[in-house]
Amino acid sequence: xxxxxxxxxxxxxxxxxxxxxxxxxxxxxxxxxxxxxxxxxxxxxxxxxxxxxxxxxxxxxxxxxxxxxxxxxxxxxxxxxxxxxxxxxxxxxxxxxxxxxxxxxxxxxxxxxxxxxxxxxxxxxxxxxxxxxxxxxxxxxxxx
Amino acid sequence: xxxxxxxxxxxxxxxxxxxxxxxxxxxxxxxxxxxxxxxxxxxxxxxxxxxxxxxxxxxxxxxxxxxxxxxxxxxxxxxxxxxxxxxxxxxxxxxxxxxxxxxxxxxxxxxxxxxxxxxxxxxxxxxxxxxxxxxxxxxxxxxx
DNA sequence: TATAAAACCTATTGACAAGGTAGGTTATTT
DNA sequence: AAATAACCTACCTTGTCAATAGGTTTTATA
Numbered sequence: 001x002x003x004x005x006x007x008x009x010x011x012x013x014x015x016x017x018x019x020x021x022x023x024x025x026x027x028x029x030x031x032x033x034x035x036x037x038x039x040x041x042x043x044x045x046x047x048x049x050x051x052x053x054x055x056x057x058x059x060x061x062x063x064x065x066x067x068x069x070x071x072x073x074x075x076x077x078x079x080x081x082x083x084x085x086x087x088x089x090x091x092x093x094x095x096x097x098x099x100x101x102x103x104x105x106x107x108x109x110x111x112x113x114x115x116x117x118x119x120x121x122x123x124x125x126x127x128x129x130x131x132x133x134x135x136x137x138x139x140x141x142x143x144x
Numbered sequence: 145x146x147x148x149x150x151x152x153x154x155x156x157x158x159x160x161x162x163x164x165x166x167x168x169x170x171x172x173x174x175x176x177x178x179x180x181x182x183x184x185x186x187x188x189x190x191x192x193x194x195x196x197x198x199x200x201x202x203x204x205x206x207x208x209x210x211x212x213x214x215x216x217x218x219x220x221x222x223x224x225x226x227x228x229x230x231x232x233x234x235x236x237x238x239x240x241x242x243x244x245x246x247x248x249x250x251x252x253x254x255x256x257x258x259x260x261x262x263x264x265x266x267x268x269x270x271x272x273x274x275x276x277x278x279x280x281x282x283x284x285x286x287x288x
Numbered sequence: 289t290a291t292a293a294a295a296c297c298t299a300t301t302g303a304c305a306a307g308g309t310a311g312g313t314t315a316t317t318t
Numbered sequence: 319a320a321a322t323a324a325c326c327t328a329c330c331t332t333g334t335c336a337a338t339a340g341g342t343t344t345t346a347t348a
Contacts, residue, residue, distance in 0.1 A: 001145060002233045002255070004307065010251050018250075026323065035245070040308055046325060058324045059316025075254055084305085089146045101179070106162075106278040107154050110219055110269055111146070117265045121258055134250040148336065170294065184337055190296060202295045203345025228334085 002083060008036050009044050009082040010075060016054070017070040017127045018134075024055075024063030047081050070131060076122035086122075088114045146227060152180050153188050153226040154219060160198070161214040161271045162278075168199075168207030191225050214275060220266035230266075232258045 015030050027045060031038035045064065048054040055067045066073070080086060087093040089111045091102065102108060159174050171189060175182035189208065192198040199211045210217070224230060231237040233255045235246065246252060 001229070001231065003305095004234075007233060007235075007251070010254070011249075014250050024323095028323080037308065039310080042325070043308095043327090049324090056324060057316080058314075058322090059318095060320095060322050061317060062315085062323045064324085085145070087145070089151060090148075091151075105155075106158050106274050107151070109277060110154070110274065113269075114262065114265055117261055118258065121261045125254055125257075130250050130254065133253060147334095168294095172294080181337065183339075186296070187298090187337095193295090200295060201345080202293090202343075203347095204291095204293050205346055206294045206344085208295090 002079065004040075005044055006079045006083040008034070008041065009048075010078050011036070012041060012045060013048070013066075013073060013078055013127055014130050016064060016066050017073075017131055020065045022065065024057050024061065024065050026063040029063075044082060048078075051081060053077075053081075066127075069128070071126045071128035073127045074123050075125045075127075075130075076119060079122060086115070086119065088118065146223065148184075149188055150223045150227040152178070152185065153192075154222050155180070156185060156189060157192070157210075157217060157222055157271055158274050160208060160210050161217075161275055164209045166209065168201050168205065168209050170207040173207075188226060192222075195225060197221075197225075213272070215270045215272035217271045218267050219269045219271075219274075220263060223266060230259070230263065232262065 011034050012030055015034060016025060019025055019029075019033075027038055027041050030036075031041055045054070046056070049056045049064070052067055053073065054064050056062070056064050076086075085093045090097050091099045091108070092111055092115060099105070155178050156174055159178060160169060163169055163174075163177075171182055171185050174180075175185055189198070190200070193200045193208075196211055197217065198208050200206070200208055220230075229237045234241050235243045235252070236255055236259055243249070
């Protein structure tokens with residue numbers, strides 16, 4: 001299950017994509033707009049700065065803005081950076097988590113396939129896709 | 145993330161599909177074969193009995209067997225019964241978990257789409273598919 | 289009919305991660 | 319200098335997972 005970290009991160013990125021016309025947006029504003037604890041966001045969002053996905057500016061007049069066009073961010077990469085793991089089962093998380101029966105496990109391919117399906121889906125959606133979709137939705141949530 | 149409950153349940157069902165030629169198989173045997181705590185399985189497997197997916201027999205000579213053909217069980221239904229939730233995010237779990245912003249949330253369609261992709265994948269795999277696949281794999285895990 | 293063996297039931301526990309809160313430090317503009 | 323913003327690190331509370339434990343009920347066999 002995707003945790004609040006990943007969900008909040010995505011909402012912040014969408015907020016930035018939507019509200020920044022090349023000027024810096026403060027986390028304070030985003031936190032208020034999204035109704036998320038600013039303190040909590042402060043430990044999530046710097047991750048993207050380290051990966052050069054955001055440009056940060058400290059001090060008066062500072063804030064964040066995207067470093068690239070919204071179509072160059074996928075939901076998949078945003079979640080990979082913020083979620084502890086996107087693996088659908090523990091035995092696919094790390095090598096050390098791999099179970100000793102992996103070599104003969106008849107169900108392993110099920111989980112590998114699930115992971116593939118998920119990742120392909122998440123890698124196929126960009127921030128721009130979300131912005132485009134939002135225009136369609138404007139005001140209702142019936143058409144999904 | 146799929147928990148041990150769901151993973152173990154699937155392994156037990158595959159074990160039954162594979163090892164039962166219409167006779168009852170004890171949880172003791174399955175637990176030993178799968179190297180899973182029998183006591184733990186005892187609180188998972190009766191779920192399937194209640195749903196008439198398994199036939200249980202108590203007492204001497206008793207055990208479990210499938211009530212239908214392996215091709216009539218999907219991974220999806222097995223997981224839905226054993227996992228607390230298959231929703232990819234908390235806000236899709238229950239109505240009471242739905243967030244107040246749902247009506248205007250620009251990211252909600254992403255999660256709904258993810259859920260759909262996952263469920264379609266899991267509903268598309270049967271126990272028979274797993275048995276068939278196992279023959280191919282026999283002894284190696286290179287071809288996935 | 290006693291006994292063994294099986295499923296079934298319910299409570300409890302220990303560990304761990306999620307989801308924050310708190311209090312500070314560093315950088316930058318006015 | 320002062321205000322404001324990002325950034326860092328430690329802590330804490332709560333809930334769930336993954337079992338373990340100790341029983342009860344059912345049924346075939348000796």
